[in-house]
Amino acid sequence: MCGLFAVAGILGSAGGIERVCVVLLAVVLSAATIIVGSLLIGYRRHTQRAVLTALTMPAICLAIIISVAATHWPLRLTYALSRDAFDAVAQRVRTGEHITTPVRVGLFRIRSAELSHHGIVCLWMHPHPGGSTGFVQCRRDYVPFNLWSIVRLDDRWQFIAED
Numbered sequence: 569m570c571g572l573f574a575v576a577g578i579l580g581s582a583g584g585i586e587r588v589c590v591v592l593l594a595v596v597l598s599a600a601t602i603i604v605g606s607l608l609i610g611y612r613r614h615t616q617r618a619v620l621t622a623l624t625m626p627a628i629c630l631a632i633i634i635s636v637a638a639t640h641w642p643l644r645l646t647y648a649l650s651r652d653a654f655d656a657v658a659q660r661v662r663t664g665e666h667i668t669t670p671v672r673v674g675l676f677r678i679r680s681a682e683l684s685h686h687g688i689v690c691l692w693m694h695p696h697p698g699g700s701t702g703f704v705q706c707r708r709d710y711v712p713f714n715l716w717s718i719v720r721l722d723d724r725w726q727f728i729a730e731d
Contacts, residue, residue, distance in 0.1 A: 569604050570629040573597040577633045582642035584676055584693050586701050586729035587717035594637030601629050640719050647703075647721050650674020654725060657681060658689040658705050678702065686712045699730030 581590050605626030612622045653674035667681040680695035692702035708720050716731040
């Protein structure tokens with residue numbers, strides 16, 4: 569059961585939910601892991617069986633959930649596997665080619681592709697007039713958007729959620 573909580577955290581991050589949501593999801597999943605782990609330990613003690621085995625799996629799952637919230641490594645991994653596709657679509661956007669959306673770019677589903685008024689390629693997973701979420705091709709030190717959250721992926725791509 570605890571393993572499912574860890575998998576949910578990994579899939580949430582890998583799927584491109586924004587950083588604050590990943591942290592909130594990690595809090596909920598951590599609490600669920602602690603509750604389930606405590607119940608399992610109580611059951612093992614009640615039936616007079618070894619408790620150490622009941623501690624191991626929740627501890628590993630908790631470590632995974634915390635690592636996802638702290639580093640966003642599933643998003644970084646899926647991005648790294650998709651980087652060539654991102655660069656190819658960005659080049660098409662820069663040349664003025666119309667990108668029919670939604671489109672699969674690597675492991676991600678992009679719902680809007682545009683060149684911002686700053687000349688930055690934006691590949692939005694969740695476009696919204698109040699603030700979009702997705703990938704932008706710009707330097708780490710220059711992200712000219714009204715940011716709610718940012719995950720700096722490398723020197724050329726950032727994952728942002730606008731406010």
